[in-house]
Amino acid sequence: MTPPTANALADDTGAAAVAEGTRPAIDIQGLRKVYNGTSAVDGIDLAIPSGEFFGLLGPNGAGKTTTLRMLLGLTPIDAGSVRVLGMPIPEQEREIRARLGVVPQFDTLDPDFTVEENLLTYASYFGLSGPALTRRIEELLELANLETRRRARIDTLSGGMKRRLTLARALINGPEVVILDEPTTGLDPQARHHLWRQLRRLRERGVTLVLTTHYMEEAEELCDRVAIIDAGRIIACDSPRALIAEHVEPWVISLSAASARRFIADPATLPARMLEIADSWLIYTADPAAVRAELESAGLAHSTRAANLEDVFLRLTGHDLRE
Ligand SMILES: Nc1ncnc2c1ncn2[C@@H]1O[C@H](COP(=O)(O)OP(=O)(O)OP(=O)(O)O)[C@@H](O)[C@H]1O
Ligand SMILES: [Mg+2]
Incomplete structure (x- = not known):
């Protein structure tokens, strides 16, 4: 795989805006979600500072995706509050969405479009067009290592290619916060390391990253702090090193x-x-x-x-x- 250029997208990520203050990029208080009488998210409090690489870990069904979806305004909040970049959900959902990137747990690429068309369509949601967008798409195709597949239809891509394209799509608006729900599930080791490199670069530019993963070595390698959630509650939250020292x-x-x-x-x-x-x-x-x-x-x-x-x-x- 060819590594992307070191400064891909460096010019217009939201890093400068991220550095504007000390308020947390994400502030969650007393967050709850109940499905059929059972709490999927059962009172989560969490403050993620700007520029942090944060990991959300937990067994299947622990409530990770539900938490992230509430953070994105995709699942209605039953109780508690969520502020992203200082703005409340759902009141300022649109403003937040413009400054956020998302890699959902399951790919939501449009199967009727090509790789390039998927990026163009997504860009249009943010009102992006013209030569700057053309340049950006080239950078993102390079970052995703998909330059040669730009005219390929989505159903002809491998699972790993789709994951890479989904990350590229998430970065189209130069987001200040990127939410990644199991971005490396199903990737081969080489593709996983490639993606880790992209994520570290975003981190270096001051982008706030929130990741869920079932690969503990991935969380240990990438995250400044992780929260372990079980049955909708945070049962531990600290740096990987501190958690290891404290609990085992x-x-x-x-x-x-x-x-x-x-x-x-x-x-x-x-x-x-x-x-x-x-x-x-x-x-x-x-x-x-x-x-x-x-x-x-x-x-x-x-x-x-x-x-x-x-x-x-x-x-x-x-x-x-x-x-
Ligand atoms: N739309 C829904 N309707 C009913 N129950 C739901 C819905 N979405 C999630 N749940 C339930 O909420 C709980 C938390 O699910 P969630 O998807 O957040 O878990 P997760 O931690 O992301 O798990 P995984 O690691 O398997 O992705 C589960 O018991 C799940 O069955
Ligand atoms: Mg999930």
């Missing part, structure tokens, strides 16, 4: 289920917190040498790694043996 032991030793059964013949004598994941077991410990010595004396194969955000996620949204 620093080391994780993994072993096969068969080895684990031999190791924990007597569960009452567990030497550390353990978690069963599919066919393997994870042992969380601050003293990996002691655990490894026990495993080695029992002749059990194992491997050790540093704890990461996925361990925090499992701890906070799942269950381990002792809980």
Whole structure:
């Protein structure tokens, strides 16, 4: 894949406007949404400063998309308030929309149009036209690495190409805030890294980014702060590093289920917190040498790694043996 030019779109993103004050780019208070008597979003408070790269993590059905949709004015708010760039939803929805970019969870590209026509149509919603738009579309096609597919119909694109085009489309109005709902789901590793690079560039220009993802390493790699939400509530919110330090032991030793059964013949004598994941077991410990010595004396194969955000996620949204 050819990397885009370093200064693609640098001239007219909203970065200058973002720097105008210290108020949060996004301010959510007491946000609620109820579907059929069940709270999909159950009282979320969140302030995202301008220029932050923020991640919203949580299991399927946790309420991430519903939260983002309320932020965009696409789903009516049942209770609470949302302000974006200082303006309230839904009263100033139109003004907000003009300064926002969106990558929805499911692609909403128009299948009857080509790649280029999709960008042109979307630009027309913002009243963009003329030579500046022509230049911008060239930049965006380059950024999405779709220059050679400009006349291709959407249904002839691969899933990854559609995701890239959707990101390009989201940037057409030079947004100050970009909301991305699982932008990398279904992308191959190369395409994912390509997209990460684009997102980092936006971050460097002062654009505020809000991302949901099920890839914990992606959130750890990109986000300044993440919130973990479960059943419509924020259960933890901090930098990935701080969450790891606060919620999990620093080391994780993994072993096969068969080895684990031999190791924990007597569960009452567990030497550390353990978690069963599919066919393997994870042992969380601050003293990996002691655990490894026990495993080695029992002749059990194992491997050790540093704890990461996925361990925090499992701890906070799942269950381990002792809980
Ligand atoms: N339009 C709707 N009508 C009824 N229930 C809905 C609607 N949209 C969402 N829900 C419910 O609200 C809850 C939260 O859904 P939401 O799509 O926000 O989850 P999510 O965190 O984005 O999950 P995923 O990771 O699977 O995308 C779920 O229980 C879902 O079934
Ligand atoms: Mg979702």
